Amino acid sequence: SQTIHQWPATLVQPVGSPLSLECTVEGTSNPNLYWYRQAAGRGLQLLFYSVGIGQISSEVPQNLSASRPQDRQFILSSKKLLLSDSGFYLCACHLGAGAYNEQFFGPGTRLTVL
Amino acid sequence: AQSVTQLDSQVPVFEEAPVELRCNYSSSVSVYLFWYVQYPNQGLQLLLKYLSGSTLVKGINGFEAEFNKSQTSFHLRKPSVHISDTAEYFCAVTAAGGGADGLTFGKGTHLIIQP
Numbered sequence: 001s002q003t004i005h006q007w008p009a010t011l012v013q014p015v016g017s018p019l020s021l022e023c024t025v026e027g028t029s030n031p032n033l034y035w036y037r038q039a040a041g042r043g044l045q046l047l048f049y050s051v052g053i054g055q056i057s058s059e060v061p062q063n064l065s066a067s068r069p070q071d072r073q074f075i076l077s078s079k080k081l082l083l084s085d086s087g088f089y090l091c092a093c094h095l096g097a098g099a100y101n102e103q104f105f106g107p108g109t110r111l112t113v114l
Numbered sequence: 115a116q117s118v119t120q121l122d123s124q125v126p127v128f129e130e131a132p133v134e135l136r137c138n139y140s141s142s143v144s145v146y147l148f149w150y151v152q153y154p155n156q157g158l159q160l161l162l163k164y165l166s167g168s169t170l171v172k173g174i175n176g177f178e179a180e181f182n183k184s185q186t187s188f189h190l191r192k193p194s195v196h197i198s199d200t201a202e203y204f205c206a207v208t209a210a211g212g213g214a215d216g217l218t219f220g221k222g223t224h225l226i227i228q229p
Contacts, residue, residue: 004157034216044158044204046216059216090157092217101146101165103217104158 002027004106006091012112019064019078021109023091026072029034032094033074035066035104050074086113116141116207120220123144128228135190135223137179137205144210147188148217149179152202161203164188165210175199202229 003026025031038076046059056066061080069074076092085099091106091114115142127133129226139145146165150158162173179190189204202224206217 026175036216036219043220043221044206044217044219046218049216102160102163103150104160105150107157108155109154 002031002093002095002104004053004091004093004104006089006106006109009107010110010112012114013081014114015083016080017074019081019085019111020089021076021089021111023074023076023106025074025093026070028093030071030094034092034094035074035093036090036092037087038075038090042089046077068090081113083113086111116145116209116218117136118205118207118218118220120205120223122223123221124224124226126226126228127198130194132193133191133195133199133225135203135225137188137190137203139186139188139207141207141209142149145207146210147179147181148206148208149173149177149188149190149205150204150206151175152204152222154201158204162191166205195225195227197229199225201225 005024032051034049037047038043040043048058050056052067064078089109094102095102119138121136148163149161152158152162161177162171164171164181172178177192179188181188202222204222205220208215208217
């Protein structure tokens with residue numbers, strides 16, 4: 001079965017500081033990977049998705065970037081954090097086609113920008 | 115593109131009473147539909163999904179949902195709720211057949227179970 005690890009679990013950062021959130025997946029190969037952000041009162045928003053190493057698609061313009069250096073590793077980054085970057089960041093993987101067509105989510109990272 | 119509307123931001127229900135959480139979607143193509151549950155400070159857990167076939171879908175924890183194409187709805191129901199069902203519930207949609215497409219979520223409904 002699939003397992004998604006995200007770290008850190010919580011993070012408090014000052015405005016203007018850099019950011020690196022990591023997501024790793026076990027139990028599957030060549031997964032589609034996703035970063036979502038959950039901001040207060042705004043539901044979940046898709047930020048990036050990746051279908052393979054080095055392949056990143058961005059859904060919305062923003063202060064963040066993503067990279068996929070390895071098949072099962074997905075990283076979310078920022079050079080300078082904004083207050084509006086605060087939120088709960090969730091990594092997800094797509095489990096495949098047919099009856100298993102669904103997304104599986106990690107435990108999330110709570111980011112507070114002060 | 116798809117969109118999802120969850121009209122109720124909060125639904126208070128007494129324990130052992132039935133509940134329905136509403137979800138409506140908009141899409142110009144066929145869709146897959148999902149309900150996820152989120153407990154405080156945790157990730158999302160899949161409750162159930164509609165991909166094709168029977169429009170009545172049964173999921174975990176006694177939940178079920180019915181896909182209504184004419185009403186573009188996918189309401190979630192449970193005949194008798196328990197205190198442990200207190201959580202945030204999200205409806206989500208994606209284009210059918212899309213392997214890479216991400217999910218479009220509603221804003222969520224907070225289910226509050228009162229003893």
